[in-house]
Amino acid sequence: MNFFYKKYIKAIILIASIILLLFLKTFDISCPQKVTDVIDGDTIQLADKTIVRYLGIDTPEIRRKSNGEWIYDPYPFSEKAKQYNKQLVKNKIVKIKTDMRKKDKFNRLLGYIYPVKNNLSFLDKVGIFLGFSNIGLKEMANIQILKQGLAIMDVRSEDMKYLDVFVKAQQYARENENGFWENNLQPVASENAKFHLREVITIQGKVTSIKKRGIVLILTLDKNFPIVIFESNLKLFYDISIDDLLYKEVEVFGMVKEYKSKPQIIICHPSQISIVK
Numbered sequence: 001m002n003f004f005y006k007k008y009i010k011a012i013i014l015i016a017s018i019i020l021l022l023f024l025k026t027f028d029i030s031c032p033q034k035v036t037d038v039i040d041g042d043t044i045q046l047a048d049k050t051i052v053r054y055l056g057i058d059t060p061e062i063r064r065k066s067n068g069e070w071i072y073d074p075y076p077f078s079e080k081a082k083q084y085n086k087q088l089v090k091n092k093i094v095k096i097k098t099d100m101r102k103k104d105k106f107n108r109l110l111g112y113i114y115p116v117k118n119n120l121s122f123l124d125k126v127g128i129f130l131g132f133s134n135i136g137l138k139e140m141a142n143i144q145i146l147k148q149g150l151a152i153m154d155v156r157s158e159d160m161k162y163l164d165v166f167v168k169a170q171q172y173a174r175e176n177e178n179g180f181w182e183n184n185l186q187p188v189a190s191e192n193a194k195f196h197l198r199e200v201i202t203i204q205g206k207v208t209s210i211k212k213r214g215i216v217l218i219l220t221l222d223k224n225f226p227i228v229i230f231e232s233n234l235k236l237f238y239d240i241s242i243d244d245l246l247y248k249e250v251e252v253f254g255m256v257k258e259y260k261s262k263p264q265i266i267i268c269h270p271s272q273i274s275i276v277k
Contacts, residue, residue: 041062059077077200098110190221194263201256203251
C-alpha cells in the first residue's frame with residue numbers, strides 16, 4: 001500500500017508541475033531568477049544564461065562594432081549607467097515581466113525588471129513566483145535608470161503596458177536635471193548638433209520638410225538635420241498633427257546617433273518634440 005501511495009503522490013506532483021509550467025508559459029509569467037552579470041546599462045544576464053534587454057529605455061552604448069568586431073568605445077554616461085544598473089540588480093533575484101514583443105532581433109528576452117526585496121515571507125515568495133502578487137517587488141529597474149537621467153525613453157507602439165509611467169519618469173529626470181540632463185536643457189541650434197554625436201541633447205530649428213522614406217518619417221530641421229520617427233510609432237503621436245509642424249520652430253530632445261556617417265535623432269513619443277511659442 002505504501003509503495004502505491006508513494007507512486008500516487010509522485011504522479012500528482014508531476015501533473016501539478018506540468019500544469020504550473022503550462023500556466024507560466026500561457027500567461028508569460030517568469031520565475032524569479034538571479035542576475036549573474038550586468039552587460040551594460042540596459043542589458044543583463046541571468047543564472048540560466050538568458051540575456052535580457054530592458055524594455056522602454058536606451059542607455060548610452062559601451063561598445064561599437066568595427067570591422068565585424070565589438071570594441072570598447074563608451075558613449076558619455078555609458079559607464080555610469082552600467083554601474084547604476086549593477087547597483088540595482090547584480091547578484092540579486094529579479095522578477096521579469098514581458099510585453100507584446102518577447103524577443104529582439106538579437107534573440108534577447110525583452111522585459112521589465114523588478115528586483116525582489118530581501119526577507120520576504122514564504123507566502124510573498126509564492127505569490128511572486130506564481131505572478132499573483134507584486135508585494136515584495138522594488139520599483140522597476142527600467143524606471144529607476146530612466147529617473148536617474150542615465151537612459152532615454154525608447155518605447156514602441158507594441159509595448160504600451162507602462163507607457164505613461166515611462167513618460168513621467170523621463171519628465172522627472174529632465175525637471176530635476178539628473179544624469180545627462182544636468183545643465184543640459186538649453187537647446188542647441190540644429191546646425192551645431194553634429195558636434196554632439198553620442199550625446200543626449202535638446203535641439204532647436206525650423207521644420208523645413210517632412211518626408212516618408214521606407215518605414216520612417218523624416219522631419220528635417222533647417223534643411224540639414226533629420227529627426228526620425230518609425231512608421232510603427234506614429235500611432236503614439238495621436239495628440240499632435242505631424243503635418244502641422246511644417247515650417248514651425250520646434251524643440252526636440254534625444255540621443256544624437258550616426259546613420260550612414262550622418263547625425264540624426266530618433267524620437268519615439270510626442271513628448272520629445274514641442275513647438276517653440
